[in-house]
Amino acid sequence: xxxxxxxxxxxxxxxxxxxxxxxxxTRQVLRLVHEAAAEQNVPVxxxxxxxxxxxxxxxxxxxxxxxxxxxxxxxxxxCA
Numbered sequence: 001x002x003x004x005x006x007x008x009x010x011x012x013x014x015x016x017x018x019x020x021x022x023x024x025x026t027r028q029v030l031r032l033v034h035e036a037a038a039e040q041n042v043p044v045x046x047x048x049x050x051x052x053x054x055x056x057x058x059x060x061x062x063x064x065x066x067x068x069x070x071x072x073x074x075x076x077x078x079c080a
Contacts, residue, residue, distance in 0.1 A: 010036070
């Protein structure tokens with residue numbers, strides 16, 4: 001998922017107005033910034049959840065509602 005917070009984080013990183021966030025995929029974030037600086041096309045998947053403000057959690061269609069509630073109990077706001 002890609003949202004407005006991700007877009008703003010992306011723009012600020014590319015313009016060097018923000019510090020690199022502590023991200024579990026730091027290599028991908030660095031790649032994203034370098035590709036943008038080189039004026040290359042950047043796939044949305046690289047900027048997805050970049051802001052880490054509203055992470056997306058994927059559930060299998062067979063998952064129970066209890067599993068979804070457990071994710072929400074941890075502070076998540078979206079899952080599918």
